[in-house]
Amino acid sequence: MTTDRRLDSDLPRILGDIAAGPYPDYIDDVLSTTAQRRQRPTWTFPERWLPMDIATTQVPTARFPMRALSILALVALLIAGALIAYTGAQQNPAPPFGLAANGSIAYSSDGDIYTIDDLTGQPTLLIGGEAVDRDPVYSLDGLQMAFARRVEGADDLVVARADGSDPTVVTPEPLDRLSDVTFSPDGTKIAMVGLHDATPSLALVASDGSDFRWIDAGGVVRAPAFLPSGDAAVFVLETTRGEGEAVARLDLATEAIDILVPGAPTSEIPGRVGASPDGSRIVYAFWVPGPPETTSRIFTLGFAAGSEPVERPLPPGTCCEGFPVFSNDGSRMAINRWLDDGRKVVAIVQVGAAGPGTVINADISDTADLVWSPDDRYVLGWGPIGTDPQGVQFVIDVAAAERLPTTWLTGSHPAWQRVGTGS
Amino acid sequence: MDQHGLVVRARQGDRYAFAELARVSGARLDATARLILRDQDLAQDAVQETLIRAWRSLPGLRDPATFDHWLHSLVAHACIDLIRKRRRRVVEVELTPIHESPTLDDAARVVDRDLLDRALARLEPEARAVVVLHFYLDLPLPRVADMLGIPTGTAKSRLHRSLATMRSLMSIDEIASTTTALGGRI
Numbered sequence: 047m048t049t050d051r052r053l054d055s056d057l058p059r060i061l062g063d064i065a066a067g068p069y070p071d072y073i074d075d076v077l078s079t080t081a082q083r084r085q086r087p088t089w090t091f092p093e094r095w096l097p098m099d100i101a102t103t104q105v106p107t108a109r110f111p112m113r114a115l116s117i118l119a120l121v122a123l124l125i126a127g128a129l130i131a132y133t134g135a136q137q138n139p140a141p142p143f144g145l146a147a148n149g150s151i152a153y154s155s156d157g158d159i160y161t162i163d164d165l166t167g168q169p170t171l172l173i174g175g176e177a178v179d180r181d182p183v184y185s186l187d188g189l190q191m192a193f194a195r196r197v198e199g200a201d202d203l204v205v206a207r208a209d210g211s212d213p214t215v216v217t218p219e220p221l222d223r224l225s226d227v228t229f230s231p232d233g234t235k236i237a238m239v240g241l242h243d244a245t246p247s248l249a250l251v252a253s254d255g256s257d258f259r260w261i262d263a264g265g266v267v268r269a270p271a272f273l274p275s276g277d278a279a280v281f282v283l284e285t286t287r288g289e290g291e292a293v294a295r296l297d298l299a300t301e302a303i304d305i306l307v308p309g310a311p312t313s314e315i316p317g318r319v320g321a322s323p324d325g326s327r328i329v330y331a332f333w334v335p336g337p338p339e340t341t342s343r344i345f346t347l348g349f350a351a352g353s354e355p356v357e358r359p360l361p362p363g364t365c366c367e368g369f370p371v372f373s374n375d376g377s378r379m380a381i382n383r384w385l386d387d388g389r390k391v392v393a394i395v396q397v398g399a400a401g402p403g404t405v406i407n408a409d410i411s412d413t414a415d416l417v418w419s420p421d422d423r424y425v426l427g428w429g430p431i432g433t434d435p436q437g438v439q440f441v442i443d444v445a446a447a448e449r450l451p452t453t454w455l456t457g458s459h460p461a462w463q464r465v466g467t468g469s
Numbered sequence: 470m471d472q473h474g475l476v477v478r479a480r481q482g483d484r485y486a487f488a489e490l491a492r493v494s495g496a497r498l499d500a501t502a503r504l505i506l507r508d509q510d511l512a513q514d515a516v517q518e519t520l521i522r523a524w525r526s527l528p529g530l531r532d533p534a535t536f537d538h539w540l541h542s543l544v545a546h547a548c549i550d551l552i553r554k555r556r557r558r559v560v561e562v563e564l565t566p567i568h569e570s571p572t573l574d575d576a577a578r579v580v581d582r583d584l585l586d587r588a589l590a591r592l593e594p595e596a597r598a599v600v601v602l603h604f605y606l607d608l609p610l611p612r613v614a615d616m617l618g619i620p621t622g623t624a625k626s627r628l629h630r631s632l633a634t635m636r637s638l639m640s641i642d643e644i645a646s647t648t649t650a651l652g653g654r655i
Contacts, residue, residue, distance in 0.1 A: 053636055057604040060585050065500035065605065073495040076517045077488050080524045085482055199532055314629050317622055333629055340633040413623045
């Protein structure tokens with residue numbers, strides 16, 4: 047009989063057995079139907095120059111009923127009272143960690159970069175043109191922005207000022223599957239993931255393009271994050287097939303890698319590894335095998351010598367928790383929670399405390415990527431809403447414990463600019 | 470002519486080139502749809518929708534080398550769309566191959582297949598799609614996530630939970646089968 051250990055290796059063969067059958071004899075009939083249809087002209091395909099994943103999915107059309115006005119008003123209220131996000135030399139740099147003022151929210155849509163400012167709630171085209179740009183990320187001081195630019199089926203990493211000016215390609219050549227871009231605390235370096243020797247690998251690049259190097263982590267890498275000290279980065283690492291995902295740390299000076307949380311066969315880390323703003327600990331989720339059943343739980347791990355992972359107890363009625371993100375002041379976390387009744391919610395929990403925390407029914411149908419607003423009053427999320435699998439961004443008012451609608455549709459991950467409050 | 474050439478010609482409106490591509494891919498598309506949808510009629514609808522969309526949208530395919538990936542993405546989406554349109558769980562049916570493989574004389578293999586078939590049928594369709602795309606089409610999870618328009622972490626989570634659920638269901642079914650075989654006594 048198929049044991050646990052053999053299931054993964056037997057699945058391809060058994061699925062083939064299940065699916066085996068005669069050649070479908072309806073194909074010719076389908077082709078007859080197809081032959082009666084016309085192809086769309088090439089000029090009607092702006093997505094001819096877009097990434098394939100956008101070209102083959104259906105983007106929901108934004109509806110503009112009367113409620114659009116109320117939505118705009120809500121967005122204006124959402125970030126009312128925050129400072130205007132001035133870009134360029136006039137802007138006050140934000141501290142890399144801790145509380146800051148809310149700047150712009152940046153997102154990509156249809157190959158262009160947009161921002162939502164705090165005055166009108168209207169999207170502003172930041173970077174347009176024929177190039178296909180996606181996934182903007184701000185530096186922690188709010189002065190720079192990095193994004194991917196499509197080039198012949200691969201991506202360049204571009205760094206610009208936060209106002210979109212002076213875009214500079216900082217990668218020596220286009221990378222395949224560029225993702226997980228993140229700035230160092232001082233903004234001089236960027237960590238990201240790209241395909242190298244057919245393996246998703248960690249790369250470090252100077253934000254001015256003066257240096258680029260691949261890091262040999264010995265496996266598949268994702269979700270790098272710099273530690274507040276700036277001298278190391280943590281990331282998720284899957285060393286070899288069957289050993290599961292682990293939490294690893296890279297010393298930036300020596301490029302030595304040590305394993306902070308070892309993997310186990312089939313182990314997975316739902317989400318990313320996050321560092322607390324004071325740099326004293328990391329937070330991550332880990333699939334814990336049953337009995338009674340496999341669940342995902344959140345752990346924190348201190349950097350003090352001899353520290354052991356501390357597990358956050360699951361509240362009653364909860365199957366799993368994951369995708370944790372520290373607030374800017376380090377006192378809370380925003381997390382994804384799967385309930386026993388099948389619902390998925392976002393929860394705001396106190397660090398170090400058990401219990402359900404504040405639960406927000408964000409109507410997410412699956413996991414959501416979350417970031418805190420710089421002032422910790424809101425959580426910006428990206429994930430599937432309802433039955434729409436494409437993913438939309440949404441804003442949670444933490445104090446009101448409710449999800450606020452957004453006016454923009456995007457497939458990019460959340461990015462909220464930090465702005466300094468000093469003169 | 471190789472596939473690249475066929476795609477280029479089909480992209481320019483050559484119906485015969487497209488027909489050749491469709492015939493080569495047809496069995497795989499049909500099998501993928503049947504595994505996800507668990508219903509032969511629905512699978513036929515999904516494949517038909519896939520090929521119609523593929524023909525209509527082929528001029529928008531930027532890189533001919535990605536044709537297979539693109540086509541698999543279309544069938545995955547066609548299956549998910551059908552599931553949502555029906556707004557109910559599809560009728561779970563076992564898919565018995567018409568042409569038996571000679572190795573199916575192995576009793577243990579038959580039991581494995583039946584246990585897994587039943588366990589697979591009890592997954593949610595979106596989760597089943599991840600399992601099928603990853604294990605049947607041998608696609609890496611980031612590509613599966615791309616096809617389904619979900620984050621890679623979500624695809625990983627769905628796969629992990631699906632495998633755990635299937636293992637659990639298969640163990641329960643296996644014990645039940647053994648118990649029945651032993652006349653109700655363990």
